[in-house]
Amino acid sequence: MSHQSELIETDIDAYLKQHEHKELLRFLTCGSVDDGKSTLIGRLLHDSKMIYEDQLDAVRSDTTRHGTTGQEFDLALLVDGLQAEREQGITIDVAYRYFSTAKRKFIIADTPGHEQYTRNMATGASTCDLAVILIDARYGVVTQTRRHSYIASLLGVKHVVVAVNKMDLKDFDENVFDQIKSDYLEFSQKLGMTNVQFVPISALDGDNVVNRSERSDWYAGQTLMEILETVPVTADKNFDDFRFPVQYVNRPNLDFRGFCGTVESGIVKPGDTVRALPSNKTSKVKEIVTFDGNLEQAFAGQAVTITLEDEIDVSRGDTLVKADDQVxxxxxxxxxxxxxxxxxxxxxxxxxxxxxxxxxxxxxxxxxxxxxxxxxxxxxxxxxxxxxxxxxxxxxxxxxxxxxxxxxxxxxxxxxxxxxxxxxxxxxxxxxxxxxxxxxVVSGHSEFEIELNALIRKHFPHWEAKNLQDLLK
Incomplete structure (x- = not known):
């Protein structure tokens, strides 16, 4: 399942080119405390052969000191790197890991399960396309499961995989899995979550994570890795509304003036008429410039430099949109x-x-x-x-x-x-x-007072609201 290839030895340039254009999936793991989120990520990395030998040796050594699995190899230590995390056996901060398979590249966000660190979970979910929500088979759907599911739906995560973990402690009982699935669906439907898949796993032993388990012959669905490799995410992007927030104006010489940024949504091509906001001035796209050469088009997710045919005023913080877009x-x-x-x-x-x-x-x-x-x-x-x-x-x-x-x-x-x-x-x-x-704060005042209030805030931004209220009385 790993991205190991003979091209690495025979043609490294071809290998790099092949993986440069792979689709990227960002996903997070979330759930309650001790549901096995870090262990699951460790298992994904381990069974995908994405761990170096020196990392394995370090984890074997740390397992003796910090591990929570006895003499067994503690995969959670591959992700939980903070000293406090290893001492307590919990995740505190969001940890990001990167790996790839023959089909996709992945960025994983391992988020904390404690209610105290809910803000960290929201941070991790804000850029993700998919959420893997872990549920302990012994306890089923708990409060933190609902909490993280709600935040994932609030932040627009469209794909959810419910991984029912520690099924080995329930002898892979199909009835246990079905009950948890029923409970979660009843809750998730109220949130409008329609794209939900369920997988019975054992992150510690690797059942149905990367490799199919023989202990769950009643389960005919995909393994977790198969879901991650095949879930459609490209269609989730907005290719209709062109939005290009300008991050930097590149002016290296008298003959070049380009606007740098990332195409946040939509598609743009040379010749397209665009409008700069807030000035509402229009022009046509002259070139789409990158380090590797000019592009015939740019789409959501690409970082590019756009040049225009006319010298209109566009500054950092402005946004380029299509001229006929309703913005x-x-x-x-x-x-x-x-x-x-x-x-x-x-x-x-x-x-x-x-x-x-x-x-x-x-x-x-x-x-x-x-x-x-x-x-x-x-x-x-x-x-x-x-x-x-x-x-x-x-x-x-x-x-x-x-x-x-x-x-x-x-x-x-x-x-x-x-x-x-x-x-x-x-x-x-x-x-x-x-x-x-x-x-x-200015409600109830005249238009003059409201304008005065805005001017004061602009030129004296360190003043607090109560000072302004006193001034307007």
Whole structure:
């Protein structure tokens, strides 16, 4: 199953070229504590022959000191690299691992199971196409299973594989597997999750992970690796709406002016008429430039430099779109927000909001409700604490180019940055691009006072909301 090939010895350039154009799948493992997430990733790497001998020797040595499997080879140590993780036998931070097979390249995000580290799980899921949700066969669907499933659905992960682990401790009882499958489907259907597959596995022994198990002759489906290699993900990308946030303007000499960035969605070709936002100036694409030469087209996921036929003003943070695209530019948004900081988020506190390459000042004008991720119940709230998820109204000081998150993950997501420490304190997904934010700190004041408030925030951004309120009284 590994990507080992005779080309490595005979024609290394051909080998590299072959793997350069493989499809990439990003996926994460999540679930409750001790469900076996790190062990599963270790098993995938081990059975795919993607571990070097010196790594194996190091893990064998560490198994004696930190391993939780007795004298058995502890595969979890391949992923859990932090000292605290090895001492406690848990995952704390998101760990990324890379490997490939003959069919695909993979980036795995191993996320923590503890409720305390829910923010880390949300971080890992934000860029993934598929989620592998582990369930301990002894306990079935538990609270953290529901929590992680809800966050995965919230973040737009379209493909879910439920791996019922530790089936060896239940003698691979088909009834146990069927009961867990029934319980999970009942819950997941409420979240609108339609693409869910189930696999009975033993991550420790390798049953149905890479190789098919003889102990589950009643299971006729694919192994986990077969699912990962064949699940269709290309169709999930948005190839309709061209969005190109400009990250850098490349001006090496008088004869070249290119706009660098990543095509977040859609397709662009030389000759296409594009519009620069927010200026609304139009031009045609002259060339699509890369280090390896010019391209005939660029599509979602490609990092390129675009040159235009006309000298229009385009700066970092601007966005190129097709001239006839209906694109929202707004300063009022209804959003989901996941709070990731110990310091609570309160309405009207100023933060920086980063949308693609654009950073603007703004604030949460109000919160509609907080979501209980265990029961999906909605409760009123006036602030957000660590790991809370809510629906809130976002008020920005200037319009930004956004899409509904369900339509376009790239331009429908944002992060919240603390203006003093510059650390990321939250993440959000756009629900409505034309939201009513009349309940902001300046509500109830005249238009002049509102404009004055905006000017003060622009030129004196370190002032807190309460100072502005005092000034406007």
């Amino acid at each position: 929202e530019m707004t300063s009022g948004l209804k959003t989901h927000v996941v709070w990731m900081n110990e310091k609570a988020c309160v309405p009207n506190a100023d933060y920086l909001f980063k949308f693609a390459s654009k950073v603007v000042n703004g604030r949460f004008a109000s919160f509609d409700y907080q979501i209980d991720v265990n029961t999906q119940e909605h409760t009123d709230t006036d602030q957000l604490s660590l790991n809370d998820i809510a629906v809130g109204r976002l008020s920005l000081d200037q319009p930004v180019v956004v899409d509904n998150y369900q339509r376009n993950r790239a331009t429908g997501a944002f992060i919240v940055i603390d203006r003093l420490t510059n650390i990321t304190v939250g993440a959000g997904m756009v629900i409505d691009t034309q939201a009513d934010v009349s309940s902001s």
